Structure formats: C-alpha cells, structure tokens
Amino acid sequence: MRLVLGVGLRSGTPYSELAGLVSETVNAEVQLVVTIAGRETEPALQQLVEQLGAELRTFTTDELAGQPAPTPSEQVEQLAGVPSVAEAAVLASGAHLVTPKQRSTNATIAVGRLPAPGYPEDDRSVVHRVIAERRDVRRGFLDVPIDDDLLTRVLEAAHRAPSVGLSQPWDFLLIRDLATRRKVHDLAVEQRDAFSASLPQDRRAAFDGLKIEAILDTPLNIAVTCDPGRGGRHVLGRHADPRTTWFSAAIAIQNLWLAARAEGLGVGWVSFFEPSEVAAVLDLPAHIELVGYLCVGYVDEFAAAPELVRSGWARRRPLTWAVHHEAWGRRTTSIVDDAVRAGANAVPATGQKVRVVVGGNAMDLRQRDALVVDLSAERPHADFGVLWRPARTPAEAVELGVEIARDLALQGVGELVVHLADLSATAQALAQGLAAGASASGLSHSSA
Ligand SMILES: Cc1cc2nc3c(=O)[nH]c(=O)nc-3n(C[C@H](O)[C@H](O)[C@H](O)COP(=O)(O)O)c2cc1C
Incomplete structure (x- = not known):
C-alpha cells in the first residue's frame, strides 16, 4: 500500500502540532507528502517530510482548483485561494482518499492511497x-x-x-x-x-x-x-x-x-x-x-x-471496430456512420467475388462461393459457409451487415453479390448494412 499525505497549513504552524495531527491519523508508512505550491518552505512541513522519509510534491492553485474535494472550506478558500488543499492535493497526486480531512488549529491533513505503480517508460x-x-x-x-x-x-x-x-x-x-x-x-x-x-x-x-x-x-x-x-x-x-x-x-x-x-x-x-x-x-x-x-x-x-x-492475403482490423462501450455495438464511432463516411473515399478493392445469401438455408451452400447469413434464433450446425447472425433488431442487422462486408474485405474479398432469400425487415436491414460496408471497403456490390 502506498500512502499519500495531503497537508494544508498556516504559515508558522508549529511542528509539534502538525506531527501530533499526523500521528493521530496515520499509522502506516507515508511515501508522498503533497501540498500547495509555496508551502514547501514551511519548517514544520519540511521537518515532517524528513521524519517520514517521504517525497514532497506541490501542486499549483490551478491544479488544485479542479479537484472534486469532498469537504471544501470557505476559510481555506480565503487563505489559499482554493476551497481545499489537503484533499485536493491528494486527489491531484492520482491517489484516492481513504481518510476524511482531519483538522487542528493551524493545519489540515487528508490521507490517500496510490495505485500500484506501472513500469518506468523505457521498460x-x-x-x-x-x-x-x-x-x-x-x-x-x-x-x-x-x-x-x-x-x-x-x-x-x-x-x-x-x-x-x-x-x-x-x-x-x-x-x-x-x-x-x-x-x-x-x-x-x-x-x-x-x-x-x-x-x-x-x-x-x-x-x-x-x-x-x-x-x-x-x-x-x-x-x-x-x-x-x-x-x-x-x-x-x-x-x-x-x-x-x-x-x-x-x-x-x-x-x-x-x-x-x-x-x-x-x-x-x-x-x-x-x-x-x-x-x-x-x-x-x-x-x-x-x-x-x-x-x-x-x-x-x-x-x-x-x-x-x-502478401495481400488479409488485413488487420482497426481497434475501433473491436471496442464496444457498455453495450454491444456501441463503438466510439458507430460502425454504420463510419462506413457511410468512408464510402466516399474508399479505394476500389480487388479480390474474389462472394455471393452472400441473406436468410438462406443450407441448399445455397452447394455453390462453393456462397456464404449464407443465417438470421434465425437457433444456432445452425457449425459450418464456415454459414455466418450465424441472429440480429435482435433491424438496427443491429444493419451494423452486422456492415461488419460482415468489412471483415470479408479484410480477407481478400473484392466483390459482393447479395441475394435476399427472405424479405423480412431484418434481412433487408442486413442487406442494407452489407451495401454500406461494401461501399466503405471499395467492394463492388450488386443484388441478385
Ligand atoms: C491459432 C493460430 C494458428 C495459426 N496457424 C497458422 C498456420 O497453420 N500457418 C501459418 O502460416 N500461420 C499460422 N498462424 C499465424 C497467423 O497467420 C499469424 O499470426 C497472423 O497472420 C498474424 O501475423 P503475426 O503473427 O506475424 O502478427 C496461426 C496463428 C494462430 C494464432
């Protein structure tokens, strides 16, 4: 555990007062003492830092002003120009507060805990x-x-x-x-x-x-x-x-x-x-x-x-396609908007032609290059010729269509021929997504 001690103190605070306040509050080793810039020359603070064998770091009023200190004080605001020194300095150091602000006549302290350190930058x-x-x-x-x-x-x-x-x-x-x-x-x-x-x-x-x-x-x-x-x-x-x-x-x-x-x-x-x-x-x-x-x-x-x-066989997926925030499909930029924007600048792709059958059945697999997008709720038998995409809403179907087209482009596909095997709203939405994804990736696209 790495402790941080935030200190706010009036000029001329006696060491004995500050040391007493600290010993009442902290019973573990302190690695870092933090305060507002300008107070580092206070003799009581310097002596405390030396006694603790800690490092001393200061923060400017601007750095402290933005911190969400839980117990701001008008008195501190008048003296220091910020509503909190001890708590705000702990937060500014990157620690989280573990002990609420403690006060003596001339000083306040707050205690925080720092996360375990990562490696230095070179490592x-x-x-x-x-x-x-x-x-x-x-x-x-x-x-x-x-x-x-x-x-x-x-x-x-x-x-x-x-x-x-x-x-x-x-x-x-x-x-x-x-x-x-x-x-x-x-x-x-x-x-x-x-x-x-x-x-x-x-x-x-x-x-x-x-x-x-x-x-x-x-x-x-x-x-x-x-x-x-x-x-x-x-x-x-x-x-x-x-x-x-x-x-x-x-x-x-x-x-x-x-x-x-x-x-x-x-x-x-x-x-x-x-x-x-x-x-x-x-x-x-x-x-x-x-x-x-x-x-x-x-x-x-x-x-x-x-x-x-x-060798041009496959390409890497961007990280942004792979990261979803809180709910599936919620990417930093929507994959559909992204595809629509990218469509205007897409470089024409070359590569194999793939017939995509949306909502189809196993019969369609007889054609070697057909890829069946199965929309049913039941998982079909495992087959690399079948992409199971049980879209829950038409909007999700559009997203899945974009994703399928883009991922096929990454695997060397240059042309999509889309065949709608059923006319449900989900199938049509998926086909719409395929068209957007194809255009974003420079794939030529047609409907059969
Ligand atoms: C589970 C697994 C199986 C793989 N099988 C083969 C393989 O049979 N032949 C081959 O040339 N590369 C194989 N690879 C290597 C991948 O093609 C390679 O990791 C990928 O193209 C990315 O390249 P990189 O590993 O150089 O970053 C395999 C990789 C993994 C993770």
Whole structure:
C-alpha cells in the first residue's frame, strides 16, 4: 500500500502540532507528502517530510482548483485561494482518499492511497515493442542448433502463463527428430492441399504462393498440448466453462512466442492438421490434446508486418471496430456512420467475388462461393459457409451487415453479390448494412 499525505497549513504552524495531527491519523508508512505550491518552505512541513522519509510534491492553485474535494472550506478558500488543499492535493497526486480531512488549529491533513505503480517508460516501451514485433515466422530459418539456456528461458516464460485455477494444463513436447518431423510435415501437406482445393480459383492462386509452415526448415518443433482434466474435479473457475483449459494452454504459447521474439528466436504456428492425426504420429496418450504445433529456430530477420498482410492475403482490423462501450455495438464511432463516411473515399478493392445469401438455408451452400447469413434464433450446425447472425433488431442487422462486408474485405474479398432469400425487415436491414460496408471497403456490390 502506498500512502499519500495531503497537508494544508498556516504559515508558522508549529511542528509539534502538525506531527501530533499526523500521528493521530496515520499509522502506516507515508511515501508522498503533497501540498500547495509555496508551502514547501514551511519548517514544520519540511521537518515532517524528513521524519517520514517521504517525497514532497506541490501542486499549483490551478491544479488544485479542479479537484472534486469532498469537504471544501470557505476559510481555506480565503487563505489559499482554493476551497481545499489537503484533499485536493491528494486527489491531484492520482491517489484516492481513504481518510476524511482531519483538522487542528493551524493545519489540515487528508490521507490517500496510490495505485500500484506501472513500469518506468523505457521498460513499458520494451513490452509494447516485443508485442508489436512478434511475428509468425515461416521462412528465413537458419540451420543452427538452439542454445539450451535460451530455450529454457523461453519455456519458463511459457510455463509462467496464467491458467484456470492454476491448473497449468500444458506440456511441451520438443521434437528434433527428422523422421518424426517428416511424418508431421506429410500431414500438413495433406491439409494444405485440401484447403487449396476448397478455395475459389483466384484465391487458390494467391494461397499457392504462400508458405504456411516450416516444419522441416527448423531445428526444433514444439507440440504444445493440453490435459483438460488436469487438477481433478475442483479446479477453480473451470467448472462453468471448460474451454478455459484450452485458453490457458493458448496463453502459454503466446508467452513462449513473445519471449522467443525477445531472444531473437523465430516461431511459426502450424494448424494445418487434424489434431488427432498429429497426436497419433507423436504417440500422445489419449487424454492429451494438441493445442499448437510450433516451428522454432534462429532467423535472419523478423518482418515488420505479418506475412499475410505483406502478401495481400488479409488485413488487420482497426481497434475501433473491436471496442464496444457498455453495450454491444456501441463503438466510439458507430460502425454504420463510419462506413457511410468512408464510402466516399474508399479505394476500389480487388479480390474474389462472394455471393452472400441473406436468410438462406443450407441448399445455397452447394455453390462453393456462397456464404449464407443465417438470421434465425437457433444456432445452425457449425459450418464456415454459414455466418450465424441472429440480429435482435433491424438496427443491429444493419451494423452486422456492415461488419460482415468489412471483415470479408479484410480477407481478400473484392466483390459482393447479395441475394435476399427472405424479405423480412431484418434481412433487408442486413442487406442494407452489407451495401454500406461494401461501399466503405471499395467492394463492388450488386443484388441478385
Ligand atoms: C491459432 C493460430 C494458428 C495459426 N496457424 C497458422 C498456420 O497453420 N500457418 C501459418 O502460416 N500461420 C499460422 N498462424 C499465424 C497467423 O497467420 C499469424 O499470426 C497472423 O497472420 C498474424 O501475423 P503475426 O503473427 O506475424 O502478427 C496461426 C496463428 C494462430 C494464432
């Protein structure tokens, strides 16, 4: 706990009076004494600060005047020019008040508590830098063995991750053996081919130019696993949401990824697998599940931007789209207004044509490029060809339409052909949102 002592005192206040008032009120260590500018030369205050071994900080009348001090005083206003010194100075220091103003003949004091400190700016910038400069790396790996101490540091960072009920459900299987990596690589190639075959032709050509794994190009692969039952029946916080086990393992991977970046070690996450097939190759016990498969090695450089951005495959979402205030959809600027404004300046997009069927049914999925927006209240069977958007109001449907169009544009779509499969107000509102979102993203847009 870091205490702040706010002091207001008349000129010439005896030290004994001030010290007495403080000792009656405060029985813990004070880190900071705060007062109004000009009073720092008062001998009683100087002696108090020295006795407490605290730091002294002053605030101007302007800085104090704006503080919402709970017990303002006309007398203080006349003497100091502000309605509160002790309380206002505590608030101006960034602390919150814990003890109401206490008064003696010539002095007032108030006590506040400061929040725990963050890191100094240089340290903070390193944290933000490693987050920004972490990359998923798939090329440019060097055929150099990884230093054991470095690897231990990186695994320690992963192992320090938060986990539900401190269940620490992860394990790290380190794979260097070429024969094993070849088998895992074969599985990734199979899934790569399957994904490629599922793509529309122009998207397939773009995908075929992408590198999606470095299983054989890295000296080390790490399979990060999860034991969903670890810790038994009473793991704190897991009972209501078992997914938290897998979240915990994923966070361990992020810790590993960040620490590796700081150490100059490249990491690439490969998910082109049916997890049970990898588990079989790795001979994992049946109760252990694969969460992430990582390719790890020294690299000649870290790219400044994600490979999928540099190759034009996908783009990043702005933070403002992702932040909602108090209620879903309440963004700093409305996504609909934002789309309408952006429409005027949108740069025409190029990319695949997608037929969006609003309110449609599974029949429409037979067309490979159709994306069905299902508006029904019941969750449909999971299918990446179906976007479930149970809009609660037409206004929400417009927002969801804008969002769908913009997110499709981020994933390389250049043209929307919208087909209304039902004429409900919700479906029409969603189509209206799709049109606004398409225009904001420079997508060409038509109705079928
Ligand atoms: C769960 C998960 C699975 C991923 N799977 C693959 C993958 O199979 N192949 C690949 O090339 N990148 C994969 N990535 C990396 C992402 O493409 C990458 O994180 C994203 O494009 C952003 O780039 P950045 O990590 O460099 O910031 C995966 C990332 C995550 C988090």
